[in-house]
Amino acid sequence: MISALMPNYNRADLAFEQGQGIWLQTADGRRFMDFGAGIAVSSLGHAHPKLVHAIAEQAGKVMHVSNLYRVPQAERLADLLVQNTFADSVLFCNSGAEANEGMVKMIRRAQFENGHPERTRILCFDGAFHGRTLAMIAAGGNPAYLKGFGPVVEGFDHIPFNNTNTLRDAITPETAGIIVEPIQGETGIKTADVHFMKALRAVCDEFGLYLGFDEVQTGVGRTGKLFAHEWSGIAPDVMSVAKGIGGGFPLGAVLATEAVAKHMTPGSHGTTFGGNPLACAAGTCVMTEILAPGFIQQVEETGHAFGAMLQNVVERSNGVFDGVRGLGLMRGLHCTLPVGDVLSAVINQGLLAVTAGDNVLRLVPPLIVTPADCQMACDRLIAAALSFSPAKGDTNKEFAS
Structure with a gap:
């Protein structure tokens, strides 16, 4: 029997009860970094x-x-x-x-x-x-x-x-x-x-x-x-x-x-x-x-730093990612594995992202993110990549919970 909501969305089994800044929380208390921002919508984050x-x-x-x-x-x-x-x-x-x-x-x-x-x-x-x-x-x-x-x-x-x-x-x-x-x-x-x-x-x-x-x-x-x-x-x-x-x-x-x-x-x-x-x-x-003084400049600086961090993610991903795309805080990681599988692994590390065409993982966080937030997200991306086939000698020690 068909559900009350039409079946045109392939929804993840997650329901969020509240959010704060770059974080979303489910009813059972699980917290996720939101680097999808409702598909680049929540520009000021949650509950600004x-x-x-x-x-x-x-x-x-x-x-x-x-x-x-x-x-x-x-x-x-x-x-x-x-x-x-x-x-x-x-x-x-x-x-x-x-x-x-x-x-x-x-x-x-x-x-x-x-x-x-x-x-x-x-x-x-x-x-x-x-x-x-x-x-x-x-x-x-x-x-x-x-x-x-x-x-x-x-x-x-x-x-x-x-x-x-x-x-x-x-x-x-x-x-x-x-x-x-x-x-x-x-x-x-x-x-x-x-x-x-x-x-x-x-x-x-x-x-x-x-x-x-x-x-x-x-x-x-x-x-x-x-x-x-x-x-x-x-x-x-x-x-x-x-x-x-x-x-x-x-x-x-x-x-x-x-x-x-x-x-x-x-x-x-x-x-x-x-x-x-x-x-x-x-x-x-x-x-x-x-438009407040310094806001867009901060986005540009954080976005530039995020791009460099994502290059490091590619280098440490044991081949799961092979390239970085985009500008500022509109970024993509090209995947060598099916992007749906990669997204599932990323969500398991407490990070939300969005899939895009050409087997790309899309990262479009709220514009209020800091370089420290971006680094935490990158640590989780590395942990997700290594969950498929960990590189020898590498560990998840830098993962920040």
């Missing part, structure tokens, strides 16, 4: 006192009014985002997939309003992941996610990631824009190189296309910059944001330049819940903390 207060205070006033009225909390958060990014205007929604849908609509709408109704196709990249709606599984192009859901939504073309040789030839008179993740998260923590990112910007400028960045996972400080595209020294025309911006409360956003945003006139798009007072109170708290 300022975030808890902001949510509780707003919930005690008004949670929802809809977008039929002004929402001062949304206005404040939009101002904060505009002041600190390339964007001139912001649309709020509820999730990453919804933000990506909005980004595609904005690109198409801007082309239409500029006299190019034929420009509707979006150029995407092999290995992309943009969400689970019907349009976004088409944008991602992964056959496993498309299977069984009928005709594939039209309007998306795919070329190799990090390959400039195929870029220009893929552009047609119907191309409206390009969307790309600065780091492909779901399919294996694959980082776009600077040359590739700059080439995307140059091609869009040359052909009159709009450049969209999917920063749902890479944004809000995750890589050691407020947004990952800043590492390349370029800016998009439009960008999707979600996950870490709400610190655990559902919130998404589409940020855009005036040239794109001005075409989203009344009736062109909408959302019942998006940008409600409660979500935006949470988002404002998160953004205020991340």
Whole structure:
């Protein structure tokens, strides 16, 4: 007999009762270091006192009014985002997939309003992941996610990631824009190189296309910059944001330049819940903390140290891991054994992580982690690796409980 919850998730047999900082605790008292952060969502960790207060205070006033009225909390958060990014205007929604849908609509709408109704196709990249709606599984192009859901939504073309040789030839008179993740998260923590990112910007400028960045996972400080595209020294025309911006409360956003945003006139798009007072109170708290002096610099420094520690994990893993990927606090360890088996061993050592494509173990801890926390996590990763086949002369003596 089917369970009350639909069987579309392969859930670990763990249920957490409470959390504090980077730690989660089960009802029977077991404690785990959380280096998954709800898939890069819990940017300030668990039970952050300022975030808890902001949510509780707003919930005690008004949670929802809809977008039929002004929402001062949304206005404040939009101002904060505009002041600190390339964007001139912001649309709020509820999730990453919804933000990506909005980004595609904005690109198409801007082309239409500029006299190019034929420009509707979006150029995407092999290995992309943009969400689970019907349009976004088409944008991602992964056959496993498309299977069984009928005709594939039209309007998306795919070329190799990090390959400039195929870029220009893929552009047609119907191309409206390009969307790309600065780091492909779901399919294996694959980082776009600077040359590739700059080439995307140059091609869009040359052909009159709009450049969209999917920063749902890479944004809000995750890589050691407020947004990952800043590492390349370029800016998009439009960008999707979600996950870490709400610190655990559902919130998404589409940020855009005036040239794109001005075409989203009344009736062109909408959302019942998006940008409600409660979500935006949470988002404002998160953004205020991340923009506080020294916060992102600390993420960059800790992320750099974490990368070096993970190289040491690879060297001491007796071949279980053979490479480190990513930037900042968005890291991946490529596994030589099935990643599901490796994750089970890692959980047995009291560490939570997330699997990704290409047999990669994904490590995306809360942004509040310290170098000492990262070292403790690495000790547990080594212990997990050596549980398969311990290297001669090596022990688990450095494991910190």
